[in-house]
Every structure is written in structure tokens, then in C-alpha cells.
Amino acid sequence: MTRTVPPAPTSPRAVSAPTPVQLMDQLAQAAAGYYRNFAVVAAKRGLTLMQGKMLSLLRQPMSMRTLADLLACDASNVTGIVDRLEAHELVRREADPADRRIKMVMLTEEGERTVRLIRAELMSMLSGLEELGEDERRTFQHLLSQVFPAITS
Amino acid sequence: MTRTVPPAPTSPRAVSAPTPVQLMDQLAQAAAGYYRNFAVVAAKRGLTLMQGKMLSLLRQPMSMRTLADLLACDASNVTGIVDRLEAHELVRREADPADRRIKMVMLTEEGERTVRLIRAELMSMLSGLEELGEDERRTFQHLLSQVFPAITS
DNA sequence: TATTGTTATACTCTATAACTATA
DNA sequence: TATAGTTATAGAGTATAACAATA
Numbered sequence: 001m002t003r004t005v006p007p008a009p010t011s012p013r014a015v016s017a018p019t020p021v022q023l024m025d026q027l028a029q030a031a032a033g034y035y036r037n038f039a040v041v042a043a044k045r046g047l048t049l050m051q052g053k054m055l056s057l058l059r060q061p062m063s064m065r066t067l068a069d070l071l072a073c074d075a076s077n078v079t080g081i082v083d084r085l086e087a088h089e090l091v092r093r094e095a096d097p098a099d100r101r102i103k104m105v106m107l108t109e110e111g112e113r114t115v116r117l118i119r120a121e122l123m124s125m126l127s128g129l130e131e132l133g134e135d136e137r138r139t140f141q142h143l144l145s146q147v148f149p150a151i152t153s
Numbered sequence: 154m155t156r157t158v159p160p161a162p163t164s165p166r167a168v169s170a171p172t173p174v175q176l177m178d179q180l181a182q183a184a185a186g187y188y189r190n191f192a193v194v195a196a197k198r199g200l201t202l203m204q205g206k207m208l209s210l211l212r213q214p215m216s217m218r219t220l221a222d223l224l225a226c227d228a229s230n231v232t233g234i235v236d237r238l239e240a241h242e243l244v245r246r247e248a249d250p251a252d253r254r255i256k257m258v259m260l261t262e263e264g265e266r267t268v269r270l271i272r273a274e275l276m277s278m279l280s281g282l283e284e285l286g287e288d289e290r291r292t293f294q295h296l297l298s299q300v301f302p303a304i305t306s
Numbered sequence: 307t308a309t310t311g312t313t314a315t316a317c318t319c320t321a322t323a324a325c326t327a328t329a
Numbered sequence: 330t331a332t333a334g335t336t337a338t339a340g341a342g343t344a345t346a347a348c349a350a351t352a
Contacts, residue, residue, distance in 0.1 A: 017287035018294045024276055026297055026304050028191075028209075031184040033301045036225055038181075048318065048343090056181075065333060072189060074321055079335060081319080101328045101333040123177055128300040134170035136296060141171045143293045144179055147281040148186045201320095203342065217311060227344055232312055234342080254310040254351045309352075318343075329332075 037125045041118050054081055055115050061106035190278045194271050208268050214259035
């Protein structure tokens with residue numbers, strides 16, 4: 001299963017290295033491809049991209065405020081998105097007893113089920129990931145975190 | 154400038170490899186980060202993400218139909234987006250003499266200038282790319298194309 | 307008949323501003 | 330005063346369906 005790492009497509013110096021600009025364009029395509037996949041998977045369950053993203057974030061209950069921060073959008077948007085997910089019965093709001101201003105959002109059982117399905121299907125659309133060996137995954141992570149430092153998390 | 158490739162963050166087997174699922178999550182973060190950068194850069198010129206994307210696609214004149222295909226959206230959306238770019242005088246429509254159904258969209262001079270600025274600024278936000286050596290860029294490209302086969306282009 | 311582009315419609319996402327209820 | 334969440338509003342992206350012009 002853990003294959004030895006193939007150093008490059010063919011032989012190391014057989015192909016000329018992509019320029020940083022070319023690599024930027026390929027990152028753009030990769031990002032677009034990722035979201036296209038995500039949108040398709042979400043749509044199969046009648047959800048939009050944002051609804052699917054929010055659902056995927058809710059591994060633990062969290063406040064509307066936290067959701068706004070994680071989605072990098074204004075707090076006023078979260079109200080509508082949660083409203084629509086609630087209409088689908090995938091999510092519910094619960095008042096925080098400690099601070100009555102705060103509403104915690106959490107997945108319903110159907111929400112949990114839906115998230116699992118979405119993640120599994122997305123993974124199958126990124127099946128190339130499964131075929132990477134350990135060293136390749138390590139290298140990929142390293143390169144991603146170098147280009148997008150915030151990922152370092 | 155072309156450094157020898159550092160095989161891994163510290164030493165090859167010092168850190169455990171990310172699982173495919175973890176890597177999927179990091180791809181999600183990378184894609185989100187990419188578009189967040191893009192949106193910020195576009196906003197500095199009074200453009201939305203989609204408007205910036207369309208502008209970046211217009212390296213050569215192309216029909217509305219082609220734009221719809223490349224943006225992976227319905228043709229009816231392209232009308233509005235081009236309308237708004239035209240209002241900014243970044244783009245213009247020109248009838249195709251060979252097939253009068255077709256309208257070719259092309260950048261104005263200000264459009265060209267804006268695209269160059271956007272690309273340069275985006276590149277500076279992805280400055281990690283510039284710091285990759287040749288072998289790393291090759292490896293990154295290879296890994297990207299394995300995970301997103303369409304990129305192979 | 308098929309294709310290109312537009313319009314009309316409805317829904318979602320988006321930010322801003324004003325509001326409430328809490329703290 | 331400051332924060333959490335909501336509402337109202339306006340603009341932008343989205344798909345569907347119907348349409349005109351052209352092929």
C-alpha cells in the first residue's frame with residue numbers, strides 16, 4: 001500500500017519545471033476543480049456550495065459568530081444560511097445557557113448522515129489522493145503549506 | 154536560485170504522513186485561501202471574484218459561449234457579467250463577421266492593464282511559489298495533476 | 307432544426323446599516 | 330459600551346425557461 005515515492009512523472013529532469021506563473025495558473029485550476037466537485041456533491045443532496053461548506057464545518061456545535069469567522073463572511077449572512085439548513089432539518093439552533101446572546105448551531109442526525117455522505121463522495125472524486133504514497137502525501141502537505149502558509153495549522 | 158530539493162519539512166520520516174482525509178481538508182483550506190486572495194485583489198479594483206476570473210480568462214478574444222464553458226456556468230449568466238465589465242470599460246463585445254450569432258468578448262487596453270495588475274498582485278500573495286526550487290515545482294505540478302487529472306493540460 | 311445570445315424570473319450569497327437583547 | 334444575532338435592503342451570481350436572430 002505504501003509505495004516507494006516516484007520522484008517525478010518520468011525522469012527528474014526529463015520535463016522542464018513549470019514557472020511560478022504556470023504553477024499559479026494550475027493552482028487556480030485545482031481550486032476551481034475542487035469547488036466544482038464540492039458543488040456537484042452538495043447539489044446531489046439539494047444543497048448549495050455554501051450550505052455544504054457550513055455543514056462540513058459543524059464537526060462540533062459552534063456559535064453563529066464562529067461560523068461567520070470560519071466562512072469569512074459577514075455575520076448577517078449566517079442567519080440565512082442556517083435558516084435554510086434548518087428548513088432541510090440538517091441543523092438546529094440551541095441557546096447557550098451561559099450567555100443568552102449566543103446561539104449554538106449543531107447538526108441533526110440527518111445532518112451528520114449528510115456530512116458523512118458528502119465527505120465520502122468528495123473523497124471518491126479526489127481518488128487521486130488515495131493513490132499517493134506516504135512520502136508523496138508528506139511532500140504535498142509540505143508544498144501546500146509553503147504556498148498557503150495559513151494551512152500550517 | 155535553483156536550490157536542491159529539501160525532501161521534507163525536517164527529516165523524511167520525522168513527522169507522520171497526513172492521511173488522505175487530512176490532505177483533503179488541507180486542499181479545502183488551500184482552495185478557500187486561494188479564492189480569498191483572489192477576491193481581495195479583485196476588490197481593490199472594484200471587481201468581484203467572478204468578474205476578476207472572467208477578466209483573467211480573456212487572454213484572447215472569445216465568444217460568450219466559450220466563456221460560459223470555461224466558467225462552468227449557464228450562458229445566461231455571462232450576459233450580466235460581461236455587461237458589468239463593459240460598464241467598467243474593461244471589456245468590449247464585437248460581432249463575429251463570419252457567424253453573426255456570435256459575439257466575441259475582448260479586453261480593452263484598461264482591461265489588459267487591470268489583468269496584469271491582478272496577476273502580479275496575486276503572485277505576490279502566493280510568494281511561497283517563488284521560493285520553490287525547480288524540482289519542487291515539478292513535484293508540485295505532478296502531485297496536483299494526480300489529484301486533479303484535468304490539470305494535466 | 308440547432309445554436310448564440312438575451313430577457314424574465316426566482317433563489318442564493320454578499321455586505322452595509324439599523325435594530326434587539328443581552329453582557 | 331460592546332457583542333451576538335436578526336432584519337431590511339441592494340447588488341451580484343446562479344439555473345431555468347422562453348425568445349429572437351442566425352446558421
